[in-house]
Amino acid sequence: EPEVTQTPSHQVTQMGQEVILRCVPISNHLYFYWYRQILGQKVEFLVSFYNNEISEKSEIFDDQFSVERPDGSNFTLKIRSTKLEDSAMYFCASVAVAVFGEQYFGPGTRLTVT
Amino acid sequence: AQSVTQLGSHVSVSEGALVLLRCNYSSSVPPYLFWYVQYPNQGLQLLLKYTTGATLVKGINGFEAEFKKSETSFHLTKPSAHMSDAAEYFCAVSDPGGSRLTFGEGTQLTVNP
Numbered sequence: 001e002p003e004v005t006q007t008p009s010h011q012v013t014q015m016g017q018e019v020i021l022r023c024v025p026i027s028n029h030l031y032f033y034w035y036r037q038i039l040g041q042k043v044e045f046l047v048s049f050y051n052n053e054i055s056e057k058s059e060i061f062d063d064q065f066s067v068e069r070p071d072g073s074n075f076t077l078k079i080r081s082t083k084l085e086d087s088a089m090y091f092c093a094s095v096a097v098a099v100f101g102e103q104y105f106g107p108g109t110r111l112t113v114t
Numbered sequence: 115a116q117s118v119t120q121l122g123s124h125v126s127v128s129e130g131a132l133v134l135l136r137c138n139y140s141s142s143v144p145p146y147l148f149w150y151v152q153y154p155n156q157g158l159q160l161l162l163k164y165t166t167g168a169t170l171v172k173g174i175n176g177f178e179a180e181f182k183k184s185e186t187s188f189h190l191t192k193p194s195a196h197m198s199d200a201a202e203y204f205c206a207v208s209d210p211g212g213s214r215l216t217f218g219e220g221t222q223l224t225v226n227p
Contacts, residue, residue, distance in 0.1 A: 105150075
């Protein structure tokens with residue numbers, strides 16, 4: 001069964017450093033998402049991406065965040081200057097059709113900012 | 115704005131007992147409702163969803179949920195718990211016009227032998 005993959009599974013970085021979290025969505029899917037879950041809190045929507053542009057973003061997704069689909073298969077989330085409060089589990093998801101469609105989630109990347 | 119409340123962050127049942135995980139939502143438009151399950155070190159897996167039509171929805175692994183508009187609820191049930199059901203369960207809502215999911219805080223289900 002096709003699945004969404006994410007790398008790395010765990011990333012440790014120092015405050016102020018840039019990180020790139022990588023996702024490989026399911027190959028025929030067209031809509032891509034990033035969510036995050038701070039330890040002990042809800043899963044929160046960050047951004048959705050379609051047709052090589054952001055279609056929706058939350059208030060969390062400020063200027064330090066960016067997303068890209070650099071090569072038609074990978075979907076990346078970049079955090080330019082990490083803060084302690086960016087420590088969280090980051091989930092990528094993809095879906096073939098935005099409405100009615102099931103979002104398939106990857107296993108997540110645990111980001112720890114020290 | 116939409117929101118989801120899951121009553122009970124931890125639920126413990128005996129193997130073979132009824133599982134009931136509660137979810138209430140708030141939405142200004144007819145919602146789409148979802149239940150996801152997360153096993154340790156894995157991503158979120160869709161159990162079932164309600165979009166339109168029949169209000170009783172059946173999902174994988176013997177789970178079902180009923181959309182009750184008057185109660186703004188979408189509780190998840192399973193008649194007989196199995197040890198393999200131990201996981202964290204998330205209720206989520208989206209509006210028909212969009213696709214972003216708004217999640218509840220999750221319920222950790224423990225199944226005792």
